[in-house]
Amino acid sequence: MRRIVLIAALAAVSGLAGCLARTMNLPADFVKVEQPYGGPYAVRGISADGVMIALRFERNPQNGTLAFWTEAMTNQVVSGRGYKAAGSEDVASAAKVPGRLLTFTAQKQGVGFTYVLVVFVQGSDILIGEAGGRTDAVEPKLAEIKKALLTAR
């Protein structure tokens, strides 16, 4: 009986630790934005000129592969939101987890926007990093943003 309780407690602690551990580094000139009322994001940050970056994680159902989520996410933002796919590349996180980094562009009220998505399938979780803002503000920071997204863990 003691053994069962111990195993259950360990499982609970490790599960909680897993949830709490989901994070990523922010680019140097971004500040962290707290979520006082909860929300879907584990981490959120913003630059002084309004470029946003965020990390969320979702439960990965059985057979959910990187290829499946890459296609599902691309379909969602291209067909659902009208974005244009501007780039797609294989990447690996700092923890050596393979992932896919997708870049999209969009026009809103005559203004160009850039949206960057990264997805990693890590065990039972799907890690989704997002960044976006006006293209003229995103472009100079793109390398730093990609670097930060790859620290998702």
Next chain:
Amino acid sequence: MRTLPVVACVALALGLAAGCAEESRYDAVLLRTREMEKMLGDQTAKTPTAATAGRAETTVQTAAAEAVASVEPRKVVYTGSFTVLVPDAAAAVEATRRLAESMGGYMQHSTLDSIVVRIPAARFGEAAEALKNIGTVTDRQIDAQDVTEEYEDLELRLKSARALLDKLLALLEKAQNVKDAMEVEREAARVRAEIEKLEGQKNRLSSRIAYATLTVRFTPTKEAPRELKAALPFFWLRELGIEHLMNAFGL
């Protein structure tokens, strides 16, 4: 002759009172000017008396009215309000803006799911028809407001006010002392302000006549009508995108 300025001022005050009580500001100014004209008593034949001035003014107004009625087409202000069902509201807003610009119009206001555009009045019907290519029109309301009388009234009031200003300036040259000159100058300033106000009104009305106003609200469809397929049962996928990211940041 010395009592003339005093009498003029009294008449002016009476005219003011009368104007405030029963006349519009413009009519009051006209009345005061006639009184001043009378009191200042230009004896030469060059300056018309109040009666002849009135007749001349009536003649101008009648001639103008006849000219407008015989030549000018009706002045109509067109406005339209549409609700359109589309797969992507933001893309439809952009498409409508481009449509307006391709027709010589322009965007006046827009949000993420609605837009107000101004279209040259002659192409209003064409633009309304072209909205069908952007999505399914579920509601529409078109109004045509005939503003011909309002426009003509503004034109006539403007002409009369300008004629009045000319008279005041002519009187100013004949003023025999500083007090009279100041009174006339004050009246001229009021008439100038009235002219500017009327010109502003006329310009705004002309703009409304020349460019129809088209307000379009876009309602996003739950699914793409051309490509019916099951939506993935992962709600978070629908939260991807800059729009949701901006909302999450309170932007």
